[in-house]
Amino acid sequence: MVSRQLLVCFRGASRTRVSIASTLRMFSSTRSSLLAAPADPPFQVTLDWVPIKSDLLPNAGRPPTAVLTSLRSFPSLEPVSFTHYPSDLFFRRIRSDILWRAVVYENDALRKRIGVFVRNRAEMGFSKKKMAPQKGRGKARMGKAGSPIFHNGGKPFGPRHPDSSTQILRRLYNIALRTAFSYAYQRGTIYVIDGAINLPVSHARASSFVFGELGLLGKKVYCITAEPREEISESLRAANSRSKVVLAKDIDVRMILQANYIIIEKEALDFIAEKTLGKEYLNPERKVSQIRRKSQRVRLHARRLTK
Structure with missing residues (x-):
């Protein structure tokens, strides 16, 4: 710590063009004054918050309900x-971010489905009967008429009406x-x-x-x-x-x-x-009755476990 203070003093001396002897004398006087200072401070600062209690305004620190x-x-x-x-x-x-999310949700729900709709093999309306026997023809296998391999068949993974709702x-x-x-x-x-x-x-x-x-x-x-x-x-x-x-x-x-x-x-x-909000906000007695019924159920369950 002393070397750091000396370095600070010498840097200050080099900037202000003060002689080294005067800098050493200043450091020695500062060190002697620090040694002569008392160990305990003359006062103490407490940062504990003490609430003010008043009989006139008992709910002064509570937000309005x-x-x-x-x-x-x-x-x-x-x-x-x-x-x-x-x-x-x-x-x-006022939370603008929550309002923005709600407005986006409502606008997305009102947006119409715009796009091309292509039927797949299950929506073509053809019979599900196999077009040709599996073996004996010497040709490739054939499924039902709505298969994508046919000209009039459905399209696999075709575009559908996009659902824009969130x-x-x-x-x-x-x-x-x-x-x-x-x-x-x-x-x-x-x-x-x-x-x-x-x-x-x-x-x-x-x-x-x-x-x-x-x-x-x-x-x-x-x-x-x-x-x-x-x-x-x-x-x-x-x-x-x-x-x-x-x-x-x-x-x-x-x-x-x-x-x-x-x-x-x-x-x-x-x-x-x-x-x-719920009914308990408009009728506080309803909330109290719900709490009482819940506590009664908890006590009854505890009695059954102890038996």
């Missing part, structure tokens, strides 16, 4: 009450669906309706007037319902509007991302939450 959502009336969209939904449905971190885990797709709803919730473009989304008449002017008063005319608005609503569907179809009515079971990630605004019934939102 639910978010508040205002329930509105249709067609005025005026708030009437509040409800809460799991933060995993409306307050997820696969995705159901759990990952449910996460993408919840992420899309979180994106719409954080933008403030989703309205939860306490009741049914419908109109009294199916005339084109009815939907045009309602959406015009709300400032949604000419925008892409998806009305997600739990059951078919004929009046508003026919009205939007007659008005040739960009908006349309979609059932909750037919919703996908692309629709949520492409929509300018989403108007969804509370019953439909509960159905989507139950489908993607």
Whole structure:
């Protein structure tokens, strides 16, 4: 260590043009001061994290498990009450990679099979009877008429309609669906309706007037319902509007991302939450009862093993 310090001192002396004698005097003074220093430091630094406990805010360090959502009336969209939904449905971190995988999966499922289709020997429709006896003719063996050796036979390994569909885990797709709803919730473009989304008449002017008063005319608005609503569907179809009515079971990630605004019934939102999260998220008592039943089964199995 001393030789390394000397080397550093001599290098510094060569750069700054300091004499060797002054460098040695500086090193000796530094060494004497280091020897005279106390062995233990005057203070100690602890890096242990001590959580702050407060009786006023006992859940201060915990992330929120639910978010508040205002329930509105249709067609005025005026708030009437509040409800809460799991933060995993409306307050997820936006993962663009998961959304991209879900959109690719949906686009591949909609893509048509385009290509040449050639029948093989089993699809020619000929009889499976052998064309000629195996022996006695003095010629080559012959099979059924659909064999590829014949002129009108099938083609082996011919081109087929390519299947462009891809696969995705159901759990990952449910996460993408919840992420899309979180994106719409954080933008403030989703309205939860306490009741049914419908109109009294199916005339084109009815939907045009309602959406015009709300400032949604000419925008892409998806009305997600739990059951078919004929009046508003026919009205939007007659008005040739960009908006349309979609059932909750037919919703996908692309629709949520492409929509300018989403108007969804509370019953439909509960159905989507139950489908993607499970019933225990909407009813915590159900989860507790499941845990109790499982613990009872475990105890009963342990008793049987001990007997």
